[in-house]
Amino acid sequence: MDYILKGFIEALKLLVTLDKEVYKIIFLSLFISSISTIIASLISIPLGVFLGIKEFKYKSIFSRVLFTLMSTPSVIVGLVIAILLSRRGPFGFLQLLYTPTAMIIAQTLLVFPLCMGLTYNLSKNRGKKIDNVGLTLGANLFERIFLIIRELKLDLIINIVTTFSRAISEVGAVMIVGGNIKNHTRVITTSIAMFNSMGDYKKAIALGLVLLLISFTVNSVVYSYNQED
Amino acid sequence: MDLCISKLRKYYHNKRILDVDYLNIKKEKITGIIGDNGVGKSTLLNIISGLDKKYQGVVSYDGKKLDREIYKNMTLVFQRPRLFKRSVYENIEYPLKLRKVNKIKRKKIIEKIIKRLKISDIKDNKGHLLSGGESQKVALARAIVFKPKLLLLDEPTSNIDDKSTKLIESEILRYKEKENATVIIITHNKKQAERICDEIITIDNGKVVL
Numbered sequence: 001m002d003y004i005l006k007g008f009i010e011a012l013k014l015l016v017t018l019d020k021e022v023y024k025i026i027f028l029s030l031f032i033s034s035i036s037t038i039i040a041s042l043i044s045i046p047l048g049v050f051l052g053i054k055e056f057k058y059k060s061i062f063s064r065v066l067f068t069l070m071s072t073p074s075v076i077v078g079l080v081i082a083i084l085l086s087r088r089g090p091f092g093f094l095q096l097l098y099t100p101t102a103m104i105i106a107q108t109l110l111v112f113p114l115c116m117g118l119t120y121n122l123s124k125n126r127g128k129k130i131d132n133v134g135l136t137l138g139a140n141l142f143e144r145i146f147l148i149i150r151e152l153k154l155d156l157i158i159n160i161v162t163t164f165s166r167a168i169s170e171v172g173a174v175m176i177v178g179g180n181i182k183n184h185t186r187v188i189t190t191s192i193a194m195f196n197s198m199g200d201y202k203k204a205i206a207l208g209l210v211l212l213l214i215s216f217t218v219n220s221v222v223y224s225y226n227q228e229d
Numbered sequence: 230m231d232l233c234i235s236k237l238r239k240y241y242h243n244k245r246i247l248d249v250d251y252l253n254i255k256k257e258k259i260t261g262i263i264g265d266n267g268v269g270k271s272t273l274l275n276i277i278s279g280l281d282k283k284y285q286g287v288v289s290y291d292g293k294k295l296d297r298e299i300y301k302n303m304t305l306v307f308q309r310p311r312l313f314k315r316s317v318y319e320n321i322e323y324p325l326k327l328r329k330v331n332k333i334k335r336k337k338i339i340e341k342i343i344k345r346l347k348i349s350d351i352k353d354n355k356g357h358l359l360s361g362g363e364s365q366k367v368a369l370a371r372a373i374v375f376k377p378k379l380l381l382l383d384e385p386t387s388n389i390d391d392k393s394t395k396l397i398e399s400e401i402l403r404y405k406e407k408e409n410a411t412v413i414i415i416t417h418n419k420k421q422a423e424r425i426c427d428e429i430i431t432i433d434n435g436k437v438v439l
């Protein structure tokens with residue numbers, strides 16, 4: 001038990017003394033997860049809303065495929081992206097493997113179905129009525145999609161937060177395509193795994209605490225926004 | 230030319246729920262549609278408004294099949310209106326914004342309508358938090374603010390007090406007179422239909438009983 005307590009104290013010290021390595025890892029994690037979440041949300045939210053309100057053939061099959069993709073294992077996404085970006089792969093010439101860009105690509109593809117699935121489901125259940133009102137008031141398709149996004153703003157923010165949480169907490173994809181290179185592609189989750197295997201618990205605990213703190217902060221913001229609404 | 234419906238059939242799970250051989254709804258008049266629950270009144274309104282396009286038959290207005298241009302000049306007020314999560318003023322402003330009416334003109338039009346429907350004191354309140362009667366008035370204001378030529382109303386005074394009902398009825402009559410609009414109103418209240426409608430159509434079991 002003693003080493004756990006010591007770990008906590010050392011972890012707090014690292015955070016308070018603004019340890020360069022720890023903060024570099026934190027900022028890279030936030031950067032990669034934020035960019036992936038923004039890209040995924042910008043595309044998947046309007047698309048999810050559109051597909052949710054649209055009636056089309058095989059919609060139920062589409063729903064099942066989408067919901068399956070929502071839980072794609074991150075290592076699978078990492079593996080596919082690594083193969084595509086490897087030197088012998090079709091996109092090898094871009095030389096992106098083991099770079100933050102590759103990590104952003106992998107995380108974006110990983111969280112895209114999640115954000116889209118949540119939005120699609122929300123729009124399917126609650127978007128149709130809003131769409132009908134927009135239609136009867138003369139709004140075109142783009143105006144109606146924008147209207148639904150605005151009306152379901154709070155639920156969509158919760159979806160985005162869920163997407164961000166998935167992005168920042170995943171380890172498999174970023175480990176495979178990023179390689180966990182010090183000062184270059186090392187993020188919170190890959191670091192925790194590495195420090196743990198090295199027995200460096202204080203750094204692992206410090207980063208674990210930060211991960212919890214990020215999650216708490218993001219969810220608190222959403223909660224207070226929810227209360228205001 | 231009027232609103233003409235011919236050979237209209239609507240099926241739901243292989244069951245025929247609407248079967249109208251011919252129906253002529255006069256232009257610039259108020260037509261009331263009455264009938265029991267579940268006989269197809271709202272379905273008919275949904276078809277006319279373009280919300281429901283899965284039907285057989287022809288619906289035309291002014292001799293033309295319903296198209297985007299006609300739909301733009303038509304609106305439907307739902308039985309349980311859904312107001313947006315924004316102020317009453319912004320709710321009413323929405324259709325005008327869609328039609329790119331400038332801000333000064335918008336303000337002028339909205340102030341007038343708000344005054345007429347006696348909703349000035351709630352104009353800053355959030356639309357989705359209003360009571361039933363207030364919602365009905367705001368929904369009517371939002372529907373007529375852009376002066377549609379065809380106004381469809383699905384029980385616009387259900388579950389509201391007499392005072393609000395009278396106000397809504399007089400606004401419907403005023404609107405029809407001033408804008409020469411065609412109004413179709415679904416109501417359960419036969420007396421109301423007799424009070425404000427020029428013509429009354431009864432629907433029973435999906436069929437028109439004149």
